[in-house]
Amino acid sequence: MSGPAPARRLLVPLGVLVLLLAAPPFVSSYVLTLLTQSVIYAIVAMSLDLLLGYLGLASLGHAAYMGVGAYSVGILATRHGAGFGTILAVGVVLALALAAVFGLLALRATGVYFLMITLALGMVGWGLAYRWNSLTGGDNGISGVPRPALPLPWSLGEALPFYYFALAGFLLSLGGLWVIVHSPFGKSLVGIRESETRMRTLGYHVWLHKYVGFVIAGGVAGAGGVLWAYYNGFVSPADLELGTSVEVLLMVALGGRGTLLGPALGAGIIVLLKNLVSVYTHRWLLILGAAYIGTIVYAPEGIVGAVRRLAEGPAPAPARPEA
């Protein structure tokens, strides 16, 4: 990263940000709902990026944290009439707590074994949602979740204010995660990804670093889940399915892991592809599949990674984590 690169690199994201802020009043209401979905999924994808991109740990259980956040909304808002602040706090704390428990189990392994354990834990989350009828309503889910009533001049029941509300959540998460990955702590996560043994010899507490990273990722995903449930007005075990975890993982891979903005972009692309292409053809899964394969073959570092490489010329190939 030499010379004027940082300034130039900020240009595109800033352009996108201006678009995200300025364009929505002018797009059709359907596109607006897709944008809202995108920014919410972007939060979850970025939180997973902390694991996959910065720690080199591919998790297939991320939907569980999102689900905890979502069910906090479903249960507290419909049965206890709790306000947004309380729910957000409870949702995030519960997601952190769940990640703290899951982390103890999952971080004993790396690579494929880590993947399998997180997959199993994710399924535990789904199983609880599905079977704990008295709490979660089982398969029927919880419907009729009201939008948060905040002391704002706009009602969040409307599509546009809710979009900006979600966008604010996205920007806050992005800011928080950006600070984390650029802090000494974040740098040490990258160090661990590149070589655990070297970091250990340097005196770092490797496990604790990973653990803290894992728990933070869970908490941020929980916040995403809170927004997701408010957006849909509905929570069901389908939100915790393996498919959701896989989709988030693909968002990270497609956009470019270890870049934060890449996964956010990946989230946008996948949400838009899924919903816009399926209007024209019922074979939209083929197109989505082709997009994944194309990315893996031609841009294994994801879209943002590929663009950076093109912009900066061939960089010395960094050692890739073997997750």
Add this chain to the structure above:
Amino acid sequence: MTRKLTLGLVVALGLAVAVAPPPAWAQQKGPIKIGFIAPMTGGAAQVGKDMVNGLMMYLAEHGNQIAGRKVEVIVEDNQGSPAVALTKLRKLVESDKVQVLAGGLFAHVGYALAPKVDEYKVPMLYPVMAADDLTQRKPTKWVVRTGWTSSQPSHPFGEYAAKTLGYKKVVTIGMDYAFGYEVIGGFQKTFEEHGGQIIQKLWAPIGTTDFAPYLSQIRKDADAVFALMVAVSSLRFPKQYENAGLKARLPLIGGGTTFDEFVLPSLGDEAIGGMSPLIYSAAIDTPINKKFVKDYRAKFGKVPSYYSETCYTAGRWIDEAAKAINGDLENREKFLAALRKVEIPDAPRGPIKLDAYGNPVQNIYIRKVEKKDGELWNTVLKVYPNVTQFWNYKPDAFMKDPVYSRDYPPCKYC
């Protein structure tokens, strides 16, 4: 002779045109847009196809016109997921500006869509989604259920099993989710009120294909087994039941989806004798149904399932309501009121009208799988006419009880 006939036809046509010019309102407005949500990809894609076929067939038979206006159907794939269904609902209402919605499969999709439909104030027909509470404890103004409640066919069947079949002790095995609880719960309630006993309840997760662990648990002192299977499980269960040596000893009865026309073509002789109740059977012996089955077969190469029939009838439902208000679908309150007033005396499945809570009052058919001309059919053994979702109970008293669940009614004789 031929010339005379031609002349006569021309005159008749001329008269028809002169006497009945297309009404003015039909000319002024654009097409009627129907937004249809169904799973077109994923595990339930075949069901989605049956649903779309049913609706399309009705519209094609009527020249793609409803109340003199052209009809446009926009089919959206929800991939079987409630969240995706919500997204598609938004698209259909906000982007396509449909006047009426229909479709949906699976109870949780129904619960997810209902509040949003109310918010949009666009009428939506639920021809398939059967979750009891949608027209019982959690009714929704803008949802018009033209299908059934999960427990509606089970109530008469419980009585039938106890009184006519004379079963005393029955073991149930069902899919472990809301639809399964409601189908089995309804059966248990009436069966036990007529002196029967449910002596064991087994639950298998949705998508189970290996039933050996469950079959080996079935109690020896049972008179019959009541199975509630859906989709892939319906395909596998009867064969495994036979292979386990149970078919010869214990009669197999079940919920309607266990032996639906949707799975029958894929089943062999192992399914023969299976008894189940439902709102429809392709073997209903009325001229209207015979014609429906014949036309459907000619068009799609298979026997219609209840998914096809209910969506076919949903098309008719929209048609009747639109006619009643002269095609003025833009007046949504009026259209909704008209939808609720529709009575169809001659649907393929029999006469239908809505009760005060918005669920169809309709015939329940007790059916038995039999082989006819090398094909399996659900021969109708008995018709319970005009059954409501509350059976013989008072609606208020019925709804004071909790909705059927894994633990309700409790298994007193287990």
